[in-house]
Amino acid sequence: MPASFTACRETDAQAAEHALSGNATLCGIPRDQVTVYRHLFSARKAEACPQCRTKAADAPTEPGVQELLHGRLEHAAPSGLRDELLAALRQGADVRLWINGPTEQMVRHYAELHRIVEGGELITPVVRGGGRLGLARVVHGAQEFVVFLPEGGVPLIARAAPA
Template identity: 45%
Template sequence: MDLTGGSFAPDAASACRACAARSAATPPRQTAQERLHRLVAAADAGPLRDDLLEALRNGAQVNPWVVGVSADRARSSTRLHEAIEGRDQASAALDAGGTFQLAEVATDACRFVAIIPTDARPVIVRRSSRRRAAPERPGWTFTDAREAAWFGVGSAGGTEHALDGAGTLCGIPPARVTAQLHLFTASSGSACPSCAALAAAAPTRPCAQERLHTAIATAAPGPLRDDLAAALTRGAEITLWIGALGPDLAKHYADLDELDDNRAALAAALAVNEHAGLAHVLHGSWRSTVLLRDGEPPLIARGRT
């Protein structure tokens, strides 16, 4: 059996009839709001928990919701510098280490972040509905921020190998391993030692700021491009970089109503039903939004935070 992308469609002409019947008889899955409500109910009682539970009961959007997040990554994603409530409790939970689930819930008035440790009560942070740029990092450079190379995983006999297009780094052909849907971790107990050593020695890759800086070089000249380019060289935070069809980006991610400069042009470009990349960058008092589409110059808009 070969794995393919996408979800099973029981009404498709190619669908297995037996699978379609069992799919139709499967009880509906709980919504993200319902699942998160059950987890958040275990947090310490108080207005912060109760406000989040009420938002979930009212159908507030849960996005993103990620699992298996390290404490360092969770601290960055939680954006504690924006916290209105819950900063100290969240910081203490993250100081304890371990892995976490992080779920963000957006309402008209604010954003909640539920931090769910593996073996402790959830803690909750309330943030402003508008994101703010983190403090600049003196001395930050593209060179210092280069990232370790990353590889997919091909498993064989209980061992995970680093997988690139030509096979595993240790030389196993791709047909002899099973591709997995996560990245290779050299420190994993199941990692191939040879692959781990070769992955560690692989050349580093540009950081996200450097890649976006290169991408916007062909955008229309002017303050929108030049201010953003300068901010990226100082390590401005990229809060989102995602690819999807233009209308889906407009509906779920672009936040067009928060933009001031070039909003109409961005809205028109996103109305085109073609795949594109969308990036949000926070810098100074601005949030810049970049639309990237093959064969076209990047389009930049921005709004005050």
């Protein structure tokens, strides 16, 4: 996916919208001379700075959420579920949720353990283990996968019944 940059405008000259990257805009204006906005820079806007527009288009791409999750799942134990999910991610499956936090809170609020129909026996030690947990919910067609990403541990995959 294309690289993304925070939108900003020069504090004293609001005409053009610039792309902020680190301590300066892509066209060289120092961060302390701009007002930062809560949206991303869009090169398509008429008011986009021409230099920022060009440099944003030339910036290296960033991996999408599917690619990031795919990379994490390569370390999961080989299984049919893992292979199914990896294939779904390569086809652009919808990663509906990917959140990290204390295991107890992730399980209580987001895991929906009552919906797990396959792979549940493997996740019991993880959900009772404490620490921090990443939790991803992936939908592909009629299939829904729940991915448990324990901090410092091996990812585990379960299948959930349709909502």
